[in-house]
Amino acid sequence: MKARGFAIALCAAVALVGPLARADEAATATPVERAVEIYKRANALYDAGKLEDAEKLYREAWQLAKGYDIASNLGAVTFDRGKYRDAAEYLSYALASFPAGGKPAERTNIQDALKKARAHVGALKLQVNVPRARLSINGKAIGDSPLSLEVFVDPGSITVAAELDGYEPAAQTIEAKAGEAREVTLALAPKQTPPVERSMVGPVVAFGVGGAGLLLGIVTAAVAVAKTNDVGAACSVTKTCPNSARGDYDSALALSRVSTVGFAVAGVGAAVGLTLVVLQNRKASPTTSIVVGPAFVGVKGAF
Numbered sequence: 689m690k691a692r693g694f695a696i697a698l699c700a701a702v703a704l705v706g707p708l709a710r711a712d713e714a715a716t717a718t719p720v721e722r723a724v725e726i727y728k729r730a731n732a733l734y735d736a737g738k739l740e741d742a743e744k745l746y747r748e749a750w751q752l753a754k755g756y757d758i759a760s761n762l763g764a765v766t767f768d769r770g771k772y773r774d775a776a777e778y779l780s781y782a783l784a785s786f787p788a789g790g791k792p793a794e795r796t797n798i799q800d801a802l803k804k805a806r807a808h809v810g811a812l813k814l815q816v817n818v819p820r821a822r823l824s825i826n827g828k829a830i831g832d833s834p835l836s837l838e839v840f841v842d843p844g845s846i847t848v849a850a851e852l853d854g855y856e857p858a859a860q861t862i863e864a865k866a867g868e869a870r871e872v873t874l875a876l877a878p879k880q881t882p883p884v885e886r887s888m889v890g891p892v893v894a895f896g897v898g899g900a901g902l903l904l905g906i907v908t909a910a911v912a913v914a915k916t917n918d919v920g921a922a923c924s925v926t927k928t929c930p931n932s933a934r935g936d937y938d939s940a941l942a943l944s945r946v947s948t949v950g951f952a953v954a955g956v957g958a959a960v961g962l963t964l965v966v967l968q969n970r971k972a973s974p975t976t977s978i979v980v981g982p983a984f985v986g987v988k989g990a991f
Contacts, residue, residue: 723753730761739769756782756790760798767801772808776840779805784837805840810864812839814848815873821850838869850874 730745743765750758763779766772779802786795814823816833823830825848830839833850843866849859855876862872 719752723749723758726752727758727761734761734765739765743769754781756785756787759785760794760801763798763801763805767805772805773840773842776802776805776809776811780837780840806869807867809840809866810843810846811869812841812848812864813869813871814839815871816850816858817873817875818852818855821852821855821874821876824849848872848874850876852876854879 726745726749730742730749733739733742733745743762746758746762746765750762759778759782763775763782766778767775779798783795783798783802786798814833814835816823819833821833823833823835825839825841826846827849841864843864845861846864847859847861849857851857856879858874858876860872860874862870
């Protein structure tokens, strides 16, 4: 391409103002006016062969007011400077946004320029199975899925990646070739919830406490029975209970109470242990802890 390589570049600010002026005048008048002025200066630089300076001004105008005509001239100047990927992107945008009432000759010029640019780069049509996935090429963000336009890349090895919260990222490395168009499909799979590690510490502690309570209950009950038998034997001889039997009586009574507590602890420990085993088999692991008091055992937490 020579300077001012195709006819649309000869169109001055009149072509730019038309489609842009349809927006709310109060909101866009100043940016559009600035874009028109910058566009004129860029055209003059382009005509003078000062391509680097012209490109800078075209990009500045593009940031203020995107339009097919600025995109066309950006495509022309970047092509002339050997930036074929940028040229293809701008020309593709210009063609996609070309107005329905535009001149057929201008459209043809854009199509011809895009064909020349495509011969130097690879073209990708990206397909992703979920919307709003963040897309990148070689680590550089290029937008969210779905993309309406092709993505142009320099020839060589590239990695196309997609990621979305709640999904496993997907990536594909391909060898892009100049003048080749290809489709790249990325499939994101929902992340799997990791299995909850089940701990048997809680149930073991609960059953252990219950077992200790059961042993305590059995031992103290046996001793209490023995003390009771001694008291009964001493009292049956005289038909009255002597003072010497009073200590055995009190001891038997105390041991009986301790035995009752031991059996209660055994029952609660067994119940808590069984409860924790059942809860461990659920999908969500409960937050629990064993509570042991002087005369009780229990479990607290969120189930």
